[in-house]
Structures are given as C-alpha cells and as structure tokens.
Amino acid sequence: MSDAALPLAAAAPARRSSARGESLGVRIALIAVSLLFLLLFLLLPLAAVFVEAGSKGWEAYRAAITEPDALAAIRLTLLVAAIAVPFNIVVGIAAAWAVAKFEFRGKNLLISLIDLPFSVSPVISGLVFVLLFGAQGYFGPWLQAHDIKIVFALPGLILATVFVTFPFVARELIPHMQSLGTADEEAALTLGASPWRVFFRVTLPNVKWSLFYGVLLCNARAMGEFGAVAVVSGKIRGLTNTMPLHIEILYNEYMGAAAFAVASLLAGLALITLALKTFLEWRFGDEIAASRRH
C-alpha cells in the first residue's frame, strides 16, 4: 500500500477496490472447497487420533501410555532428540556462520548439500547407515569384532535422526543471518570485543527467534521420525523402540486404541509445536526470514 499515512490495519481492506474481488458466490464456493479439503485431509485425521485414543476409556488410555514398553519408548524418543537436536544446533549455527558471514567459492553448492536430506526418502536415510554399519555393511565385520553396536542400537537411531533433521536449523538461520549482514559484528570487533563475546552478545541475540524456530521444527521431526529409524532400529521392544515405532507395533498387533493413545501424545506435541510456531510467526514474523518456506 502506497499511502503510509493510513493505519496499517485499516489500509488493506479500505484500499481494496472494486476491481479486485470475486463475486460473493465465487468467494463462498472457494472458501467452502478449501474448508472441505482441509477437513478431509487435515482436521479429521487430527481429531480421529484423540477420538480413537479415548475410545476404550480413560483407564485403558492411562494403561497404554504407562505400560513399561510405552514408557521405554517415550524415554528413548526423548533421549534421541536430546542428542540429535543439540548436535544439529551446533552444526546449524556453524554452517550459518560460514555461509552467511563470508563469501567463498562453492557456497551455493554447500547450501544445496545441507538441504540434501530433505529430498532423500527417510527410508534411504536409514538404509545408508545399515549399509555402512549393519552386519553385512562396510564396517559391519570390524564393529562386530570390537563388539560395537550401531545399527539396531541407540547410535544408529541417533545417526538416522541427525540425518533427516540435518537442514532444519541451518536453513532457518542462513537467510536471516544473510539479511542482517556483518556490520554489527564488525562494529563489535573494532570496539575490542573478543570473537566469542561478539558471537554470544551480538550475533546470537540477533537471530535467537529464528534459531528457536529452527529448533522447534527440528525437534518435532526428531521426535516424530518414523521411516529412517524404522530401518535402523530393529524394533526391539523396550530397547530400540521409539514412540512412532511403538505405535506401529501396537497397531500391527491390532491394539488400535493403545496405538492411538501413544499417538495422541505425539499429536499433542505437534499441536504445541504448531501453536509455538504460529506464535513466533505472528510475534517475530520479520525476524524469521524463512518461515514460509520449507
């Protein structure tokens, strides 16, 4: 809108002229189509999780999420995320620092490589680690000889999770840090601040909301990942079963209500993630550069 004098909220509808708008019937039809589509593909599935979870009553629900295997799965999911997410935070920040603050050859290639895991099937993300560390993998015999387990054990779950969540933090930080430029850091350095002080007092505060945003998405994917961990887990109950894998086992054993009970916990996590994400976009929209694209 060209007329900056108008209050922002009022400007948009007021300046919308008669030349830009569909007839009421078309508008209603398009809104109805959109709502129906969302209902069929997004809202009903979400609601069904909670409805099915409660279908056998509160006691059954409580039992399903407190039985030892379920608790073990919850603990394992939290543990994997607690390792994979901080790892990706460190790497994501390092990658964003290198890419956003410096000019060097091969930068675009590096960005593409960081994004690569997004275009790889989760199953393949798990498969590659089985090929490396599985019993018949390249390092399998050596690992066996030294009694180290990676595949069908915690390290494999973590590796697969790190792979699929690798780009999340970096790709939120890179565009934001690029848009900020290097002037702040240069000013701090000329004032005599040490490099780490510059990073923690100047750079990090500037990008904290996009960092949080990236971490949020990274965490949601880490806790919810299925395909990649399914391949490397071996699905040993109580040992290498994460929550999504536990859901699959329960579901395949026709314990639908129990499966949905555990699923409802993850759906709750998804709703919290969405709420926080929406809040961040609403409150810090201009600071989250890449919020609309992933």
Next chain:
Amino acid sequence: MSVAVTIETIEKRFDSFTALRGVSLDIQPGELVALLGPSGSGKTTLLRLIAGLEQADRGRVLFGEADTQELSLRDRRIGFVFQHYALFKTMNVAENIGFGLRSRPRQERPSESEINKRISDLLELVQLPGLEKRYPSQLSGGQRQRVALARALAIEPRVLLLDEPFGALDAKVRKDLRAWLRDLHGRTGHTTVFVTHDQEEALELADRVAILNDGRIEQVGSADDVYDHPATPFVCEFLGEANKLPVKVVGGQAFFGDRPVLGGITQNQGGPASLYVRPQHLRIVDETPLALPGTVEHLRRNGPLRRAEIAVEGLKRRLDVDLASQVAPAIGERVRLRITHGNLFAAA
C-alpha cells in the same frame, strides 16, 4: 454538452481518513488537466474515482450527461496509466498492448490482423517500433511508461488518466517525456487528467491545473492564472517560493510596520493581511518611496540566477531575492527593496 467529465461534490472516506471533502470539477473535451497537490491531498483518490476504481460516499461522476454509477469498468472505457505502469510481466509488449482489445466480447473484438495493426501503429505513436517481442523486464523505465500509455490508448479511451506519470523516472527522462507527452496530446487530443505533486510538471504540461489540499480543490485555472493570481496562501506557497510579509492595508496601501511597501491595492480589503512576494518580484532600487531597507547577509548561486538573502528589520526570516545579472551587492551592504508584484491575503 461540451463537458467531457463532470465531478459533482464528491466525498470519500477511508475508515478514519477523509480523502475528499466535496470536490467538484468540470473537464472539457480534449483538455489536459493536472491534479496537483502534496501527498495525502486526495488527488490520486480523485483520479481513481473518475476511473471507477473507488466508489464515492457522496456526489457523482458524469461522462457527458451519463452518470457513471451504473457503468462497469469495461464500459467506462478509461485509459489508465499507473504510477508503476502495472505492465503484465508475463506478457510481451505486443501482448500487453493488445490485451484490452482481446478482452472485448467476441462480437465487438477486432480481427487478429486488425489488432496487430493497431499494436504496431501504437508502438509507432509512442516511438517504440520493433519492440513487440520484448518483455517488460527488458525495458527501461521510460520505455515501460510509453508501453503503458500505448496499452491505455489501445482501447480508444473516452478519458485518459495518468497517475504520477513521471514519478518513477529519473530527472533527465522526466524532462524528455514531458515534452513528448505534451506533443502526443496535441496530436491525439484525448481528454486527459494526470496527477502530480510536481508543480513545475503541472504548470508546464496542463491546460488547466487543479490544486488540491486536504481533500479540497483550492483553485482551478490555467498555469498563468494559478501562478500569478493564486486564490489562497496555500496555492501561492505550493506553486513556488514566496516571501511572506505581515502587513496592514490602509487606503489602498500595504504597510510593513509603519512603512508603505506596496501601493495601488484595488482589492476591497483593509486591516491586517499577509503579503506574499516571489523572489523575482523583489528588486534592489535606489529611490526611497515604497521601498524596504535591509542588509545583504548571504549570496548564493541558484541555477542561472543569483539569490540574495536580505535581512529586514522587524522580520524574523530573511527575504529571498533573485538578482538581475548586472546588480552585484556585497555582503553586509545596505540595500532598498521594491516589491514589483505581490499577493495579498487577509490574515487568518
């Protein structure tokens, strides 16, 4: 039946902002009218109302005798050139210009060969022959402007409306296009209204200038009218530089303090007033009667002219005076100023 567009007491509000407060204006066929005013004065809103892009809260717009209320945008046949041209970037120049003709209902649509003929004629007219296949992103600002104009002319508009037609161009191109547009209007004779905030542009181009301020038309008239005989202090100040002197009018003479500075006042007014004097209407003179004594404090170059800033006792702001080339006072020199022309407005 000699009026092309009649605007009758238009009022328009946007939520808390009143854009137009009862504006009336007649536009003659073939006339080139400028809507001139500062930003927020309502000039663009008025243009959009004529086009039908906004609806008036009160008042009406007539084309000839016909009320435009019932006319669809298509039937209004308005050629509108937007400030940023609004060219369709996924269409090439020819497709842009032909868009209006190809949008007509089948029975009114010219044949493809007629359309193509018309496109090349129009490109000839706007002096861009051979650019049919270019895309807007491959054109300079001035070229886009002319394509936008050709596109607007293609539908044989009843009225041509231009919103800040030179606003997005750099100074050199503006000057060239201005002369060119004047010339084009002379040849095609379209009834044309354009919006500008640049008084030089308005005065140079338009047959008549309507000066808007705060949602009202302050004055309508030819360039000479509005420049030499401004109806309000706003018009006087907006159309160029002016020194402002508080005076008292007694018996056909204006007094600054107890000194008469301007005589022969025929307007039927007396008492306190403001006298507006343009820098070129102050002359350094030798004789005393009807002269204002002052001290030269600054001399500077102002394009082809030299400009003196002269302090006058009893006046806070120094007077700006344009000097004739042979006059060369020194800084600190005492001089006397004669007012050769001024505009008097009763003190508010």
Next chain:
Amino acid sequence: MAAATPLRWREPSILPGFGMALGITLTALSLIVLIPLAALFIKAASAGPADIWAVATSPRTLAALKLSFLGALFAALVNAVFGLILAWVLVRYEFPGRRLIDAAVDLPFALPTAVAGISLAAIYAPNGIVGSLFAPFDIQIAYTPLGVMVALIFIGLPFVVRTVQPVLEELQSDVEEAAALLGASRARTIFKVVLPPVLPALLTGFVLAFARAVGEYGSVIFIAGNVPMVSEIAPLLIVIRLEQFDYAGAAVVATMMLIIAFALILSVNLIQAHARRRFGDV
C-alpha cells in the same frame, strides 16, 4: 602491478571463525550425509550390471517405483490445485477462523507420519468416518492405491500453500485494476494476469510436494495395504529387501529413486531459472 592478484577462493573478512565454522560444517556434512550417501551408490554399483538390471527391471520394482512416482505426481497435482485455492482464500478473503485454518495448514509438518498414517487409515477404512461414505458406491480408499494418494496428499499440502502464499501476498493490486479497466472479465484477469506470475512459485511448491511424496513412508504404509504389485510403494520395497538381507537390491532401488527424483528436481529448477531470466524477478 596489482593486476596479478591471485584468484582467491574466499573474500577477505575481519570476522573470525571461518575456518572453524566451515570445518565443523564440512565434517558433520561428510560424516552424516555425504559419506553414507556415497556408500549407497557404491553398494548399488557393486552389485554388478547383471544384478542391477535384474533388480531394476523386475516387475515388482517397476510396479513399486511406478506407484511411488505416479502416486506422488497425482498427489502433487491435487495439492497444486487445492493448495492454490487454499492460499488464495487465506490471502484474499476475510472469514471467521481464517487464522486458525492458516495455522492448521502446517499440521503435516508437525504431526509425526506414523500418527498421520494410522489416523488416515482409520478414517478412510471402509468402516471409517470418510471411508463409509464411499463404501456404498463400492469405492474402497484405504488399503488400495487410492489410500496411498490420500496419505501423499496429506503430506504434501503445506509445501504448495506455503510457497504460493507469500507470492500472492506480494502481488501488486495495480495489475488487476489495469486489467479490469482494459475491459477484462474477472476470470480473464485471474487466469491471464494474476496467476501467470504465481506459476513459478506454484511449480516450486508442486516439486517440493512431489519430492516429499515420492520418498514418503510412514504415513503411507498404514493406509496402503502393501500388496506387492498393487499398493506397495518403493520405500517399502527397500525395507523388504533389507529385511531379506538383500543389501544390494535395497541399494539399487534406493539409487533409482534418488536419481529419478534428482533429475526431476533439476529439470524443474532449470525451467524456473529460464522463467526468472525472462520475466524478471518472479
């Protein structure tokens, strides 16, 4: 003379930490992503031409790849159409609940795929709330290729909406007004003037949705039925090969998937670059 300035691989900067940051990035990238992916290609190649050919052309592999790619294509097309409508509605219209709907679009990003999978299976099963509406017409959705599409539509929707939405928001209103004043009908304005500049973004969203859907596993396997040659997707075939300890076979199928997907993404990127050159920044 300064003309002999050597070609630098990086611009000088007074900021510290480039070496460390790039070092961490490249080490992690190599260990986590590049070396494992390289191992996949080496494994696939090590199978030898005859075995690769046998796996690649086996009817079951071809059927699985066909289902994954055609299913993803169909789902991405559906998402392109409805995602565009949805983005349009969210950007242009005011209606109660608009913000909530806007937030809900991201659900597939946040909801774990296994949760989505069992839930979609439940409602699209013949006795489910949506499935039962189709059952009287003898249309079964869950446990058929249709079920695969449903899951893939779910997973891809936000990609289209979120790439198209910002472009629609930034469209200048003056081109629409110009078209209307030139006499174009609203439909002509939309299809000839408004949508063409949105097309590159729509294509990007389509490709993102497609790429995601091709490799999707979690949300599909619960609703697919997983009948070999009918409703078995390529990622599932990889898992099955793996469970049979046929590492090379799994690697060959995986490599085929990656190569086809990358080729498609690359060609679309080339089309985009061409459009950007011609129409300016789109």
